[in-house]
Amino acid sequence: MTTTTAAPVAAGPVAPTAAARSRSRRNLRSALLFLSPWILGFLIFTLWPVLYSAYLSLTDYDVINDPQFIGLENYRAMATDPKIALALTNTVVYTVLAVPLHVAGALGLALLLERAGRSSGFFRTAFFLPKMTPPVAVGVLVLLLFNGQNGLVNEALGAVGIQGPYWTTDQTWIKPALVLMSMWTIGSTVIILLAALRQVPSELYDAARVDGAGFWRRTFAVTVPMISGTIFFVVVVNTIAAFQMFTEAYTAFFGSGNTTYANEAALFYVIYLFQQGFENLNMGYASAMAWLLFVIILAVTLVQLAVSKRVVYYEGDQK
Amino acid sequence: MTRRVGRPLILAALVAATVVFVYPFVWLVSASFKPRGEVFDNRLVPETFTLDNYVQVWREVPMAQWLGNTTLVTVLAGITVTLSSAAVAWGFAYFRFRGRGLLFGLVLATMMLPGAVTLIPTYLIWKELGFVGTLTPLWAGNLFGSAFYIFLIRQFFLGLPRELFEAAQLDGAGNWTIFRAIALPLARPALVLTLLFETQAAWTDLMRPLIYVQDTDKFTVPRGLKALLDQYGFGGEWHWEIVVTASVIATLPMILLFFAGQRHFVQGIATTGSKG
Numbered sequence: 001m002t003t004t005t006a007a008p009v010a011a012g013p014v015a016p017t018a019a020a021r022s023r024s025r026r027n028l029r030s031a032l033l034f035l036s037p038w039i040l041g042f043l044i045f046t047l048w049p050v051l052y053s054a055y056l057s058l059t060d061y062d063v064i065n066d067p068q069f070i071g072l073e074n075y076r077a078m079a080t081d082p083k084i085a086l087a088l089t090n091t092v093v094y095t096v097l098a099v100p101l102h103v104a105g106a107l108g109l110a111l112l113l114e115r116a117g118r119s120s121g122f123f124r125t126a127f128f129l130p131k132m133t134p135p136v137a138v139g140v141l142v143l144l145l146f147n148g149q150n151g152l153v154n155e156a157l158g159a160v161g162i163q164g165p166y167w168t169t170d171q172t173w174i175k176p177a178l179v180l181m182s183m184w185t186i187g188s189t190v191i192i193l194l195a196a197l198r199q200v201p202s203e204l205y206d207a208a209r210v211d212g213a214g215f216w217r218r219t220f221a222v223t224v225p226m227i228s229g230t231i232f233f234v235v236v237v238n239t240i241a242a243f244q245m246f247t248e249a250y251t252a253f254f255g256s257g258n259t260t261y262a263n264e265a266a267l268f269y270v271i272y273l274f275q276q277g278f279e280n281l282n283m284g285y286a287s288a289m290a291w292l293l294f295v296i297i298l299a300v301t302l303v304q305l306a307v308s309k310r311v312v313y314y315e316g317d318q319k
Numbered sequence: 320m321t322r323r324v325g326r327p328l329i330l331a332a333l334v335a336a337t338v339v340f341v342y343p344f345v346w347l348v349s350a351s352f353k354p355r356g357e358v359f360d361n362r363l364v365p366e367t368f369t370l371d372n373y374v375q376v377w378r379e380v381p382m383a384q385w386l387g388n389t390t391l392v393t394v395l396a397g398i399t400v401t402l403s404s405a406a407v408a409w410g411f412a413y414f415r416f417r418g419r420g421l422l423f424g425l426v427l428a429t430m431m432l433p434g435a436v437t438l439i440p441t442y443l444i445w446k447e448l449g450f451v452g453t454l455t456p457l458w459a460g461n462l463f464g465s466a467f468y469i470f471l472i473r474q475f476f477l478g479l480p481r482e483l484f485e486a487a488q489l490d491g492a493g494n495w496t497i498f499r500a501i502a503l504p505l506a507r508p509a510l511v512l513t514l515l516f517e518t519q520a521a522w523t524d525l526m527r528p529l530i531y532v533q534d535t536d537k538f539t540v541p542r543g544l545k546a547l548l549d550q551y552g553f554g555g556e557w558h559w560e561i562v563v564t565a566s567v568i569a570t571l572p573m574i575l576l577f578f579a580g581q582r583h584f585v586q587g588i589a590t591t592g593s594k595g
Contacts, residue, residue, distance in 0.1 A: 027414050030494045034410030037403040038426065041463020046429050049440035056439060063446075109336060115329050124585065126337040129344070132573040134523035136541040137566040140548060141343055144350075144563065150359040152346055184343065188588045195589035215325075244433060247525045255549045273435055278530055283439050290435040297433055 057288035062281045074288035084289070086264060087272040090175065094268065095242040097179045102238050103231065106189035111219065113190070114197045124194070128187035138181060139251025143168055146177040153180075168252070174265040178249055189234050196230035197223065228312045236304055243297055246270040269293060344570075351564040358560045372564040379561065380543060381536060382568065389522055389539040392457045396521035400461035401513045404468035405506065409498050411469070412476035413484065423473075430466045442530055456531045457539070458521065468513045471591075475509035476502060512587040515580045519573060540569045 032039070057074055059067035078084045109127055113120045133141075145152045148166030157164040167177035200223060208218045224231070245268045253266035254275075273293070277286030350358045351372055353365040360366065376382055411423050445456040479502070487497050503510070528542035538546065544565045551558040577584060 024416065028416040031410045031414035031416050031419075033494075034406045034414070034498070035422070037462065038407040038410075038464045038469065041403075041460070042425070042429065044444070045441060045460055045463060046432070046437060049437035049444075050432070052440040052443070053436055053438075063443075112329055112333050112336070115325070116333055119330070119333075123333045123337055125581065126340050128585070128588075129574065129577060130340055132519065132570070132577045134525075134541050134544075134569050134573065136523070136525050136544050137347075137570050140544065140552075140562055140566045141347070143548075143552065144359075144559070145343060145346070147359065150361070152342075152361050155361050184340065187340075191585055191588045192591065240433075244435070251525065251545055251548065255545060270435060273438075274526070274529075277439055278442075287439055290433070290438065294433050294436050298431070301431075 053287045053290060056284050057291050059284040061284040061287075063283060064281075067284065070284070074285050075292075077285065078288060078292065083267065083272055087267050087269045090265065090267055091243060091245065091269040094175055094179065094245060095239060097175065098182055098242050099235060099238045101179060101183060102186050102189060103235055105183055106186045106193055106234070107224075107231070109186075109190045110193035110197055111223070113194050120194075124191065127190050130184045131187040133185070135247035136251045138185065139248040141184075142177055142181045142248060142252045146181070171265040174253070174263070178245075178252075178266065181248065189238065192234055193227065193230060196227040200226045225313050229314050232304070232308045232312045236301060239300060239304065240297055243293070243300070244270050246274065250274070344574075347563060347570070348567055350560070351567045353560065355558065355560045358563060372560045376547075376561055376564050376568065380547065380565075382540075382543070382565070384536055385538050385540045385543040386568075388454060388537060389541075392454050392539060393518050393521040396458035396461045397514045397517045399458065400465050400468060400517045401510050403462055403464040404513060405472050405503060405510060406498070407464045408469045408472035408476055409502055412473045413497075413502070426466050426469055430470075438530075445531065451531055452533060452537065454532065454537060457524070457527050461517070465517075468517070471513060471587075472506060472509045475506050479505055508583065511580065512583050515576065515583055516587065518576060522573060522576075540565075544569050 056067060058069060058071060060070050060073070061067040113123055113127075116123060130138075146154075146167035148154060148164070148169060151164075151167070153167070154164030165173045167173045204222050204226065205218055208222050213221060249266045249268055250271050253263040254271060269289070270293070273286050273289045276282045276289060345363065346361070349363060349365055352368050352370070353360070353362075354367050354369050354371065357366055407426075411419065411426075441456075441460070442451070445451050450456050450459075483505075484497050484501060487501055492500070522539075523541060524539070525541045525545060528539045529545070532538060532542065535543075535546070544562070547565045548562050551561040
């Protein structure tokens with residue numbers, strides 16, 4: 001009697017562990033089955049490309065002949081390539097102009113929408129719609145709307161007595177035109193900021209109002225700090241996107257037909273990378289360029305992260 | 320007092336902004352019905368109304384073929400990325416195994432990698448496989464899921480009550496059945512959102528068609544629009560009415576897509592912000 005009951009008790013601590021172990025092994029096997037598409041894709045389309053592009057950046061490679069190892073020669077050449085300096089400058093100028101304008105513009109629209117009441121859905125749709133436009137068509141619109149002679153923008157400026165510049169042919173005005181055009185597609189940033197605004201507890205506003213704070217005071221003392229986490233997010237996302245600006249500028253100012261334009265002002269970094277890689281078939285050089293871009297974006301994001309630690313308020317913070 | 324004055328002011332500002340955001344569409348559509356000489360007249364309603372531009376685009380370029388190519392690529396890209404990302408998301412959401420957090424961190428980390436870094440080796444892979452010049456590279460990478468969508472769908476799965484799946488498991492349902500018959504139908508909002516986002520991304524992409532297809536017959540609409548711009552906008556011909564009309568054709572399907580899935584788009588974008 002005692003032995004028959006003792007046996008299962010004795011087996012108790014052992015048997016479940018074995019079962020658990022086999023269950024967890026089965027679990028892992030099933031999980032791997034579901035994860036396998038990503039694992040395969042990661043190995044083939046991320047890991048290998050990252051390693052191979054690092055290798056290619058140390059070679060001279062034109063697709064037809066095998067890669068020739070040349071050490072850091074590509075990086076050295078980049079340091080003295082005036083077009084790299086030009087492309088970097090253009091990209092930084094564009095980013096520095098576009099990102100604050102995007103975020104400030106989107107925040108302004110989101111603040112208006114938040115106070116629009118029932119009609120906000122209609123306006124939100126209107127603001128978002130341009131975001132659906134293919135970037136190629138946005139590039140076409142830059143040329144059409146900002147045409148110096150008879151574009152819509154200059155006509156509107158003319159109506160208030162301002163003689164508009166030749167946006168698309170004047171080197172000084174190409175980037176401002178691209179920045180203004182990109183303002184047209186800030187709809188998703190507006191939606192993200194609006195969603196954050198709606199999370200701000202209304203007691204905070206009531207308290208501020210009781211204390212006699214006006215609209216601007218409430219906005220900058222309550223609203224902006226409360227949604228600073230989201231503002232930080234859209235700043236980072238917009239910065240990364242601006243650094244990789246390609247389609248709109250390439251459509252409007254580069255390509256086979258476009259030889260009449262002086263387009264140095266629109267030579268952004270990824271456009272130059274694309275030209276080196278796929279038009280000149282300097283794939284080693286283009287790979288080195290890609291790595292420099294990666295390092296720059298990473299550094300900028302880390303700096304933004306460091307700054308955000310000082311200025312961003314997250315709920316539950318002890319500050 | 321401020322409220323009574325503030326309200327009309329706010330509405331006025333919103334209406335003004337709406338005009339700025341919507342007018343470029345109106346301008347474009349209106350210009351597409353104008354004859355060549357009047358494209359730049361900036362009139363709201365065409366002085367001379369004509370359908371010639373559409374007829375001419377149809378005649379000059381294989382627009383039907385381009386629309387067909389783009390539709391094919393978009394449908395394949397959307398379906399493959401939705402199903403594969405859902406499967407992977409399920410793998411991360413449902414199963415518990417050692418190293419799961421680390422592996423999922425790796426998925427998120429790939430989002431930080433600029434596309435430029437993998438651009439050239441990816442081209443070399445498709446070239447090695449003999450797919451350069453075909454539409455395959457424009458969608459087939461989606462068979463392996465995409466980090467952002469995996470993240471999005473996983474979040475959704477995690478919000479579902481786990482007891483539901485454990486009950487099914489007790490009833491003897493296998494892993495595949497639980498995924499297919501219970502998890503997938505429940506995750507419909509996340510899947511629709513993924514499909515909508517990817518449809519937009521695939522339809523509007525220019526860089527990949529620039530890299531992978533050279534024959535006019537293989538162009539997508541955005542690639543074709545760029546070619547039209549190069550030929551008719553520049554290239555000494557200055558037929559802007561063609562470029563304008565092709566731009567309308569490229570944009571219209573996306574406007575329809577937005578109105579078909581408006582609620583999903585707006586909610587989906589709002590949540591991407593709160594996850595950050």
